[in-house]
Amino acid sequence: xxxxxxxxxxxxxxxxxxxxxxxxxxxxxxxxxxxxxxxxxxxxxxxxxxxxxxxxxxxxxxxxxxxxxxxxxxxxxxxxxxxxxxxxxxxxxxxxxxxxxxxxxxxxxxxxxxxxxxxxxxxxxxxxxxxxxxxxxxxxxxxxxxxxxxxxxxxxxxxxxxxxxxxxxxxxxxxxxxxxxxxxxxxxxxxxxxxxxxxxxxxxxxxxxxxxxxxxxxxxxxxxxxxxxxxxxxxxxxxxxxxxxxxxxxxxxxxxxxxxxxxxxxxxxxxxxxxxxxxxxxxxxxxxxxxxxxxxxxxxxxxxxxxxxxxxxxxxxxxxxxxxxxxxxxxxxxxxxxxxxxxxxxxxxxxxxxxxxxxxxxxxxxxxxxxxxxxxxxxxxxxxxxxxxxxxxxxxxxxxxxxxxxxxxxxxxxxxxxxxxxxxxxxxxxxxxxxxxxxxxxxxxxxxxxxx
Ligand SMILES: C[S@@+](CC[C@H](N)C(=O)[O-])C[C@H]1O[C@@H](n2cnc3c(N)ncnc32)[C@H](O)[C@@H]1O
Numbered sequence: 001x002x003x004x005x006x007x008x009x010x011x012x013x014x015x016x017x018x019x020x021x022x023x024x025x026x027x028x029x030x031x032x033x034x035x036x037x038x039x040x041x042x043x044x045x046x047x048x049x050x051x052x053x054x055x056x057x058x059x060x061x062x063x064x065x066x067x068x069x070x071x072x073x074x075x076x077x078x079x080x081x082x083x084x085x086x087x088x089x090x091x092x093x094x095x096x097x098x099x100x101x102x103x104x105x106x107x108x109x110x111x112x113x114x115x116x117x118x119x120x121x122x123x124x125x126x127x128x129x130x131x132x133x134x135x136x137x138x139x140x141x142x143x144x145x146x147x148x149x150x151x152x153x154x155x156x157x158x159x160x161x162x163x164x165x166x167x168x169x170x171x172x173x174x175x176x177x178x179x180x181x182x183x184x185x186x187x188x189x190x191x192x193x194x195x196x197x198x199x200x201x202x203x204x205x206x207x208x209x210x211x212x213x214x215x216x217x218x219x220x221x222x223x224x225x226x227x228x229x230x231x232x233x234x235x236x237x238x239x240x241x242x243x244x245x246x247x248x249x250x251x252x253x254x255x256x257x258x259x260x261x262x263x264x265x266x267x268x269x270x271x272x273x274x275x276x277x278x279x280x281x282x283x284x285x286x287x288x289x290x291x292x293x294x295x296x297x298x299x300x301x302x303x304x305x306x307x308x309x310x311x312x313x314x315x316x317x318x319x320x321x322x323x324x325x326x327x328x329x330x331x332x333x334x335x336x337x338x339x340x341x342x343x344x345x346x347x348x349x350x351x352x353x354x355x356x357x358x359x360x361x362x363x364x365x366x367x368x369x370x371x372x373x374x375x376x377x378x379x380x381x382x383x384x385x386x387x388x389x390x391x392x393x394x395x396x397x398x399x400x401x402x403x404x405x406x407x408x409x410x411x412x413x414x415x416x417x418x419x420x421x422x423x424x425x426x427x428x429x430x431x432x433x434x435x436x437x438x439x440x441x442x443x444x445x446x447x448x449x450x451x452x
Contacts, residue, residue, distance in 0.1 A: 004276035006126035021059035022102065022120050023127075025066035029098040032071070032340045039340045041066065056226065069105040070098075070190050071339035074368065075161035076153045077104045083152060084144045090137075092425040094130025099138060104145045108153050114146040160183040164342045165333065175426075176384055182428035183381075189435040191336040196245050196268070197237040198275060200302075204231060213430070213439070215411035217242040221436065235300040240268040241337070243425045247445040248272040248324060248378035249410040250423065257321035260367055261304070262311040262360065264370040265289030266298045269326055270304050278322070280304040283311050319369040327357045329385045336427050354384045361393050365400055368450040373403070377445035381426070386444030389423065394447075403447045422446040437450025 013149070029198055031037040043064070055063065070077065081100055082088075089097055103121035107386040118139060124140045125131040160168060163184045181266040194217045197204050201212040207230050210220035219239070220229075231237055246268045251259070255277030264270045264282035273280045282304045284290050290308055297304060307314070310326075330345045330353055331338060357378070364374055376393075378385045394400060404421020407414045418424045423445040431439045 006123065006132070018062075018116060019120055019123065020055055021062040022066065022106075023124060024055060024059070024063045025070070025102045026095050026098045026124055028063065028067050028253060029102060030095055032067075033098070033343060036344050038344055039338065046074070050124070051061060065110060066102050066105055068190060068339055070101045070115075071343065073105060073109050073153075073158075073162055073188075074101065074402055075163070076156050076158060076332045077101055077108065079156055079161060080104060080108070080145055080149045080152050081141065083148075084141045088328070090134060092130060093134055094128040096125060096128075096131040096134050096138070099124050099128075099131060100141060103142045104149065107142065108149050114143075118142045124173055131288045146181065148446040156186060157160075162188060164275070166343055166347055170347070171381065172318070175381070179426065181425045184316065185210075186427040186435065186439045189336070189439075190222070191439060191441075192437055193220045193226070194218070194240060195237040196240040197231075198235075198270065204237060207231075209420045210362075211432075213242050214413065215242055217245055217246065219437065227320060233299075235302075238271055238300060240272075241334070241441040242430065243333070243416075243441040243443040244268060244379065245272065245312070246410055246412060246416075246423055246425075246443065247375050248276070248328060248349055250375045250405055250445055250447045251276075251322045251324065251373055252409075254278040254322055255344045257320070259322045259324065260364075261423045262314075262318070262325045262364055263291040263327055264304075266303075267293035269324060271297065271300055271302055273324065274302040277298075281307060281316070281320075283307045283309055283314055304431050305339075312356070312363050312439060314363065316367065320367050320372060322373045323364045323367050323375070325360055325364040325376045327353075327360050327376065327378050327385075329353055329357070329380040330382055331379050332381045333379040333425075333444075333448050335425070336439060337441070350380075350382050350384055354389065357385060357389050358392065360390060362396065365393070365397050365448075367448065370399075370452050374400070374450070375445060376448070377423075377443060379441050379443050381442040386424070386446075387418075387420075387422065390446045399450055399452050400448045401451055402450045405447055406446075 028042055030041050081347050099121050103117050106117045121142055122135050122139050125135045158236055159181050197218055197421055200218055201218050205212045205218045209221050211220050213219050259273050259280050261270045261277040261282045265284040270280055270282045287308055290306055330350050331341055335341050368374055404419055407417045416425050425440055426444045427439045427442050430440045
């Protein structure tokens, strides 16, 4: 095939055609899939530095939608593409895969007009020196996707095929197939936006066309920029999944107590602790993330001491009434919000993180005064980062005992608490009228008391 690289349109011409949002989606997908960069890093960096998503707000939303559908439905899309790529994906074809993936996502799941999707995908191939010779292939494959793809995609087991094998296997082994199927089905739908409000949730829910959840969080359908929502500038609320708002509550009445928040940034839980009247030291090893924590607390009009340190090595000259350790983890409980996670993390990462979590737990326990309380939490569905950590901590540290959690005392539903008294939530819980209004992050949290 002849290699005919197409000269680029002017910026204005490209914008009119709807090219920039699609080009950005291809670039973001390549960064996630080939370079293992996280969406938060790519989108955060590019939004502030005028990089690949230097786009008008409307285009940015479209890029996010394309990337989200491509990653959430990658298994289905790959299976559809495989039917039409008789000789498989050609090697050394530049961004061809990402062009086909994002094109098929638009056709099958975003219901974008086929003519525009196919024409622009062909152009994107023609701009890429390595993909240019496959422009006719892009046209032929996406035409077939447009006409025959939906029936194929619908015939597939979506929950199973969109979950990478390594995650499916470990989840079925830990949680059983029925539960795994339930939460992987929820992972196909974008999560709603949850806010923790300082006061009067009913007022904020009405103002933003949302609803108050039983535990007091306000749930909205995400649209537009968060900073533009009422009450943002006045610091009346912060973004926090309903499940992420629970661990800090496990500490009970902390008014007037001295609390260490280890692994604190960007500060969602720090804000809860301060708001509950505690005197808080917020520790995190990331200077950049601590800047975000400071900005968040300042917007909210809340104060905490901030320490930049590796929490596993931190040696303050005091003992605390309570410690919250919201440890770094694989984040597999947040795949609904972060559909890139299955393609970034590996089983090896879970093993490495579990080692770090154990070291952090040992240090956290040593910071407690006798009678003090420790809450350990992770936004992970992996028992190695939750139940198993607590079981081995209790063996290592006889001065700690597990303090079972009462659902009603923290505004939780009964089935969010496991029989042993730890908090264990799944994305399939909190079912409301539609999938878009339903669900919660998968979280683990345990409360321990230092007896002597
Ligand atoms: C799950 S996030 C914390 C979220 C935060 N608690 C909140 O509610 O907003 C984990 C944090 O641990 C921090 N971290 C990772 N390793 C650490 C270590 N060794 N010591 C202290 N902080 C660490 C990361 O920088 C990250 O901010």
